[in-house]
Amino acid sequence: MDIFSIWNLNKDLNYSEVIEVYRNYTSWSTTEHDAYDGAALEFNIVINQNPNYIYNLNGIDVPFAEINFRKEKVYSAERNNPLRDKRVKLTEITFYVYEYLNKVRFIVLRGSGANTLTALRAATNCISNNDITSDNLGLSEDFFYWVFQRHMNFTSRELYPNTDIYVDALTGYSGSTRDSVNDMWGRGSRISRILVTLAFLFNNDSLKSLTPDFKFKDENLEVELTLNGTFKFNLESHLGMFLLEADLTKKKASSLIQFVLEIFPNAKSAYEKHVEDETWGPDHQLNFIAGIGAEIQDRVEEKLTDISIQLAQSGEDDL
Structure with a gap:
């Protein structure tokens, strides 16, 4: 990137x-x-x-x-x-x-x-x-949590109705460390997305970042967003009008200008509309995090039950 x-x-x-x-x-x-x-x-x-x-x-x-x-x-x-x-x-x-x-x-x-x-x-x-x-794009951790919540619970839906802006994937997160969890692709299973979210939540670094693959209309671009104004983009992830552009300068500049003027403003506008509609706020963030914890606990209990059954069957076979 x-x-x-x-x-x-x-x-x-x-x-x-x-x-x-x-x-x-x-x-x-x-x-x-x-x-x-x-x-x-x-x-x-x-x-x-x-x-x-x-x-x-x-x-x-x-x-x-x-x-x-x-x-x-x-x-x-x-x-x-x-x-x-x-x-x-x-x-x-x-x-x-x-x-x-x-x-x-x-x-x-x-x-x-x-x-x-x-x-x-x-x-x-x-x-x-x-x-x-x-210009740090006015980013905040609350925006990051909102992106997590939308991608986790409304994976294939617009970030806000009639906006034509989506998060196709969350390719990673970062804080003070990067590890294998950071490499999990958001297009994977729900449990993978939960683990990535948890890893983000558990990291207390104030310079957290998030890497969504935004889709606006027919345009895709993967961008790593941070709170300190330093961003990264993956030009190879671009799908849209500049995909076959032979002039690398034009392709790179146009993709970034498109992100700054169209893709991100529409994503930010969707976030602000949810805040304005009171469909996102501190209570929603709290419920989202609590829901992840409950889901992880359910998954762990299911796994423990499976292991207990396997151990019981193994013990019966030994008799």
Whole structure:
């Protein structure tokens, strides 16, 4: 799975103006030099733009471009090291930039964190701390529990009536550890889904994640969601309009933009409608967890009964 993070531009710039910032970077960037040998340090932006790089959402064209940014900086602790690869640190990020409803956003093929923000700000010539901010999609553990509950108890049904959004599978969970339980596919038996859910519940790590395979209309994409803004996606899981797309940049960017603008918003809207309708809330979460516990207890008691019968029959055979 490939890592990505989502960022918002909070400056009064549109898509074309942002592209011009990248195109004219030599006019505003400052060339830094390595004090050890006087060599110029790299600062480079490459724009991959194509007339076909357009995502269409409900009749609205959403143009996008792929940006590759490279910047070298001397690592102060090694500034006198004669080995250049020890002395000079290279930061490189690749990201997609697009605009929808007068809002410019970035999808960076790197995790959410300070280093990503620093690189994104440097590439976009942003100075203020709030010019670019991370978007964690407003995720919460309650949303994760709701997804578990919908997939467990309403496996083949829409997440909310007349929304055409489903969870086809839960491919895993994670917390502080990953083990064989994490590899169980949600398309398996109900007991497997229960075990995955229990493993999630028993892990107290605040950075829990969940990997649903969302289906919206005829589009499928498996995405690992987390609470810290670093996500992963499995492009090989994609089924839909971009399945046979030969241009990997267009396929990857379009799939991610589709997830950010269509697939996830519809899933989040279904969750919010259940909360609004009071068909999901703290009591429902409590009943869901209690129901899992009761079902596991029933399964254990059934197994113990089977073992007791087998032992009794074995004892009779020995007489």
